[in-house]
Amino acid sequence: MTTEVHNEVQTESHVHHPNYVKIWAILVALLVVSVVGSMSGVRVVILIAAFGVALVKAFLVAKNFMHITVEKRFIPYLFLICLAFMVILFAGVAPDVMKHEGLRWSNDAAKHAVQTGMQAAPPKHE
Amino acid sequence: MSTQVQHAEPGVFKKYFWSTDHKIIAMQYLFTGMAMGLIGGYLAYVFRMQLGFPNQSVPGFGIVTPGKYNAVVTMHGSIMIFWVAMPVLIAAFGNFLIPLMIGCDDMAFPRINRLSYQVFLLSALLLLSSFLVKGGAFGGAWTSYPPLSANGAYNLTPIGATLWLLAVALEFVAFLLGGINFTVTVMNSRAPGMKMFDIPFVIWMIVLASVVFMASVGPLIAGAVMLLFDQTMSTGFYDPNRGGDPLLWQHLFWFFGHPEVYVVLLPAMGIVAEIIAVFARKKLFGYKTILYTAWSVGVLSFVVWAHHQFVAGIDPRMANIFSITTLLISIPIAEMVFLYIATLYGGSIRLTTAMLFALAFVAEFMIGGVTGIFLGASGVDIYLHDTYFVIAHFHYTFVPIAIISVFAGIYFWFPKMFGRMMNETLGKIHFWGTVIPFNFIFIPLFMTGAAGDQRRVYSYAQFAEQARPALQHLRTTATVSLLVMLAFQFVFIFNFIWSLRNGKRAGANPWRSTTLEWTVPSPPPHGNFAELPTVYRGPYEYGWPGRADDYWPQDVPD
Amino acid sequence: MSTAAAKPISNTRSDTGIPTAKLITWWVIASEIVVFGGLLVVYIMHRLGHPEWAASAAHTNTWAGAFNTFVLLTSSLCAVLAHQAADAHDGPRAAKLLRFTALGGLIFLVVKGLEWTADIREGFVLSSGGFWSFYYTLAGLHGLHVLAGMIIMLIVAADAAKNQELQRVECIGLYWHFVDIVWIFLFPLLYIAR
């Protein structure tokens, strides 16, 4: 029974392989794009080059190397739910930790750190 | 038990300590958990004595200094949650019941299962060792808030704090291994014919708990690494003067810590459901509805965490959101309890010891549930936060969960585990001797809490309002009740050991129950089933009209 | 864990249609998502709250990071090719490719080691400020996963060479791709954004 299941699943999940080498080439090209983009001084370009490209790369790996799209539906959903919880965590924590001031409180120490830090070395791309 | 067996000759060692059999591993978890439970009870005895009879030498401990008091309360909390509730409710019952109830021979990954227990045992030993190190055990409360926990100069127990953190982290690893194993086993290894809604409720709950644990603990594992670096490598993750933020730990801790409450609640609910169904001879009232409410509890538990932090310095506007979600979660829980009560309707209730404990769980948990509303309502929580009202509230949930439901489960499955019945008379004595004093411990604490007694204080001599004799009488009452309750636990221990040898022999199915674990001999042989069963119907088919028996086992064809 | 002991029947069943080994791999990855996710969430909110960290971030060696990304992407390719070979029941080839993958991991760790030595020479250690604490913690946690992946991969390869436990080739591959994806996000977060 077991072996049947194995074969059945595995064949079912790899009816036609994507050309892995081609995918790899695209990934490397994207890597180059992100590095080059980061060299350009423009903030927007850097952010897109950094994170936009990262998202695309992650998707390509997940789709073509992990075959997550041909896997049983609940696996990708499981991962999306985990990510959703991380978003909830961010939403709940950021108002206290990311911000340094709020209603009736102010994080003097953090403000102080930012202030002195910026004076010490003003970052290039700010 | 396992720890003693280690020293025996290799044969026994291999059988009882190195085994990959889920039943042996379940026993290892059960006995380790019970041993830790005794330690936790002893710690409770120590600090209750100090509170009831301040500054007198406690028999079996000595004078309770402020530092020792902090260590004792911290360890009591940590042990009872992480080393009693989790291993017994999830790991012990999960390991024992899952393969038997879903009709397969073992866990899907027996060696991972064994590893999980060994990591857990290591974590327990690590925690206990912290009592012996220089400076003593960690005393910064089971929540371990930095900067107190991060800086030895503040907590004065530098080694203890690090040992505590390592022990907790290892414990998380153990339950990740175990929980994932449980989940995979139930998803993949069920008996042919056992569909989603034919799975016994307790199995559902253990799996749901494992998943909730798995999804909530991650950020805290990361946070624990950060705290470890703060302690040992002088980083400043939680140090406000070095760009860190103490509030961050509180958020990470409670993002796990609140789901954790439901991680232990749900298996307890499951155990109680099984027992009520069997002894009321009734199908669970609205099996699917209970399941849906349990799922919604699991999901909602991820969006309520900051109600532990209303006055902790979070932005007050956030408190409103978490206050609403907190009262939302009361709805599915309330519905679950209603459904349990409704299950009794039209039944034929046999009040065995197991059933008494199961019913006591429902009755007592309701009190714990409703008192939670006071604390979820942000306005009132301003006053009640960190008072004994909170302590009484969560003990009215945790004692039913970790003590009462566990006793119910042990009395119920003891025949299956060891092939003999426990003594019912002693059982009933133990029941009344546990449940009545329990209420007399915590009802007085609701009152002292309402009077403003703050938590984690070794003596109220400094506080004129708290030093009133009236309140001291209440504290003494609670302490005396605790002594009574602890005394009656020896009845259980005696009953347990006595029944192992002299209990009435139990047949395969002494309770005339329907689920699969009762179709195998007691105790089940290695490999459980002579031939693996096939499932034809849901788990709670009692009182079918026009059948000779009032129960219809899952594996019997029509 | 690779000793081929008699497996329980529960291990060979597959009610979901996913082989047990693959299913547990998915669950492990899910649990890792929340570990790394939690740490990344925390890092991101600090980074947004502390613009001054950009100055420290400017010191990180983008080229080393980029090269390591390239190495991991390539090793991921080897891993997926190994999986392909395993599907074709070509154990030895799968084992060879897995060992290449592990080699990629080794190169990754060596580069990281050199990079860290340079950082530490410059005086940037774990405790020299918020950014560096996160830099070493994030990369270190990821590095541990790379190391663990390599070890398991070599064990799996040893079995695969004997055409045993071929289903494990895909599982360790999935894990490796996940570690790769984590790095795909760490690279811009630690090396590019400044």
Next chain:
Amino acid sequence: MLERYLTAASSYAHSIDQLFLLIAVIVGFWLVLAEAVFIWFVFKYREKDGRATRHITGEEPELHRWITIPHVLVILCDIVIIIPAIMLWYNIKQATPPIDRTVRVIGQQWAWSFQEPGPDGVLDTADDIRTVGELHVTVNTTYRFELMSRDVLHSFAVPAFRLKQDALPGRTITGWFRPNRLGTYDIQCTQMCGIGHGLMAGRVIVETQQAHAAWLMLNSTPPGTGQPAPSAPTAQGATVAEVRR
């Protein structure tokens, strides 16, 4: 209801007690009802020979009604509770009434120290009055407090005022209270702060205008005297002051 256990001595203490009472009534009703039905069932359906059990799935509409109706009622009760709860929270922790006077409250291991603006009513001036463990306030005066910590987490709690707010190192958290009853009341620390946690007590003395004025006159000395004794570890002690610069 709470007054029975502890005097209420601030403007919002009474409304907290009222909300407590409201919740007690609502959940008390549900608790009694549920327990009553529960015990009644256990008694009524106890095992009797000759009475077989009934096969009920719980999906039957006429039975499931008995779950859905209380279910809806619970939702209503939750709403009835949550609205006043949030309104109360808003009034205490978000809205700020006109402030008459500002004091600074500083927690450290293991003492509360206070900075009173002195006769000129302005903080950080020469005539500030620094006290340890004793806060003097005037009755029927709205106080704004600035809460800080020198080392670890503390929690500034005055049970009689129904006031509680954690103090975090590196942060300044503000709040308000309006004492409306003369007397001396406890100040607690309700956040675990080390071995001295149980000793970290203080007093708030609510006194009349005249008494307070007299106290001001008596104690308004140039700063330096009456400084809170720094407690180990002092290393962090400086930072709060430093951050304030």
